[in-house]
Amino acid sequence: MADVSAVILSYNSAAYVVECVRSLRREASRAGIALELVIVDNRSPELERDKPILEAIAAESGAELLFNDRNSGYSGGMNFGLRATSAPVLAILNPDLCFFEGSLEKLHRHVVEHRECGVAGPMGFYDLDRAVALPPNPLPDLADHWRQVYAHLTPGLARAYARHRSRVSYRYWTLERPTALPMLSGCCMVLRRDVLPTIGGLFDERFPLYYEDADFYRRVGRAGLECTLVPDAHIAHFYGRSSATDGGEAMRRYHIAQQEYYRKWYGPLRRALGYELGKKVIDWWPGKWKKRPPLEPVDLGRVVDPPSIEVPTREPFFLELSMDPMFFLAGGIVRATNPFAFSALAWRSIGYLRYFVRAVDVATMRTLRVWTFERIGAEAAP
16 A cells, blocks of 8 residues: 555646656655655646656656546646545645655655644745745735735835745744744645545635635644644745746636635625725725835846845845745745855746845844846847
8 A cells, every 4th residue: 555645736737747756756765655646637728738748757657647627726636636546645746846855755754753733844945956945835814914915005114024024934944843834835735644534625626726725724723733844855846837827817716716715714794804905905005106125126137147146244144036026925045145146057947037136134134135137038138
């Protein structure tokens, strides 16, 4: 019998599935973990392209390959795959992951040895160099929703919220022991099968895309179990590759799921007075005052190669990287040199988009400076 049943859900993601499966099987073999592997294609629009790739990796790995007859969203597709599994421990995985040495073993051991743990997750990185850590995932609630609303209103409130998020993030990125948190990333979730009856079953299929993980973690906490980050278990998560293939539909489903989440956990009245009112305040606020960075950014222009960033301090600092000028969701570079430049692997892992970087003083959590640049390909350079 298998020790772990792993389910990987693919949506136009066959090339990523190949690397995910290979790294997962390598780690299972290294740890002596018997692995049952299920790959689900969730009715990919590019199935004609993806099917031969999925069939080849399934044959290579011994995985069971399932084809969903409709795109039932992340929750529905994952539930479809989970129902085909039998092992006492489950690994729920995005396709765009790579497992580092020892990661699967540490996650498996933690959930088996700690009955108080309802679900465990790893520390994630954008890149194979592990230079840029993924952001912590705050559990969505009305209190944090209104903190974000206030941050749009004045520069002082924006800087105060930036310090709050930096403090939370730095504490997260520097954890050394398994730690219970309100929420983890949904990209890699490891749990015992016997947890599912305690929390009301699998994913809630009312959430078509996004928020299904927040709902899942909230149910784990409501059941008196812990959501545990295992910080020395590492993965690379090449963030957002599946949803990026169908951005308009992904965002439509995101808004449906967001509405359903606040309706489910707060009821219609508090959702209207808390969540919806906050959104209206932002909508009413003058556009020129919204989405302001904590400090006026230094524009590094459009760049092909990694820019050199000189931080104006001799004191300990760290960097945050975000596509959002307000840094509501930001990756962390905790061990940055001064001046700083991205490694080749880290640079390849970020897309051709506009980015914001801020330097934060470790002692005060004060923003020292903000930079912005747009990463472009060589063919787009003047």
